[in-house]
Amino acid sequence: MALSSSRPKHLLRPILRGFHASARALARVEPHEFSKPSEYLGSWEPAAEPREAWARLDRLRKGYASEVRELRRQYAYEVQLLQAERQRKADARAEAARAANQERKAAKLAAAQTRAAERRAFEEDFRQTLMKERAEKLESWRKKEKRKEEKKAIKKELLRRKSSMWLSEDKIEEQIQTAIMQTTPL
Numbered sequence: 001m002a003l004s005s006s007r008p009k010h011l012l013r014p015i016l017r018g019f020h021a022s023a024r025a026l027a028r029v030e031p032h033e034f035s036k037p038s039e040y041l042g043s044w045e046p047a048a049e050p051r052e053a054w055a056r057l058d059r060l061r062k063g064y065a066s067e068v069r070e071l072r073r074q075y076a077y078e079v080q081l082l083q084a085e086r087q088r089k090a091d092a093r094a095e096a097a098r099a100a101n102q103e104r105k106a107a108k109l110a111a112a113q114t115r116a117a118e119r120r121a122f123e124e125d126f127r128q129t130l131m132k133e134r135a136e137k138l139e140s141w142r143k144k145e146k147r148k149e150e151k152k153a154i155k156k157e158l159l160r161r162k163s164s165m166w167l168s169e170d171k172i173e174e175q176i177q178t179a180i181m182q183t184t185p186l
Contacts, residue, residue, distance in 0.1 A: 047053040 047056060
């Protein structure tokens with residue numbers, strides 16, 4: 001959004017104030033803790049004999065070397081402590097991740113077992129329903145077959161009765177005539 005000249009300046013002042021540093025803020029000085037003056041600086045006093053000067057310089061160097069050695073030893077010890085702390089934290093993270101992974105696997109296994117039990121129950125219910133339907137169909141088919149057999153038996157019996165009737169000679173002619181005239185399909 002472009003700033004136009006038609007806007008009043010008193011509205012822009014609070015917005016622009018955040019971009020400028022005040023003189024008081026710039027003049028404020030943070031407290032600084034200076035390091036202690038070195039014992040080595042200004043500690044050299046010239047000796048009368050050069051041999052004594054060399055001996056003092058040698059002692060000064062040895063003292064400095066021993067202090068540096070001690071400082072390095074302390075630094076190495078602190079580094080070892082930091083590494084041990086990092087290793088402990090890494091081990092704790094790994095243990096927490098392993099525990100969470102085990103919990104997740106256990107929950108997954110429980111869910112799978114629950115699903116398997118539900119699936120087995122559904123399959124058993126489905127199997128029972130299927131067996132019941134098959135039994136009903138078989139029973140229905142048996143009843144139909146029985147009815148068919150009964151009808152066949154009735155027809156056979158009727159046919160046997162009709163065929164076993166003795167017709168007299170004079171009626172045979174009439175029966176033949178009616179059979180020829182009125183054909184009925186079987």
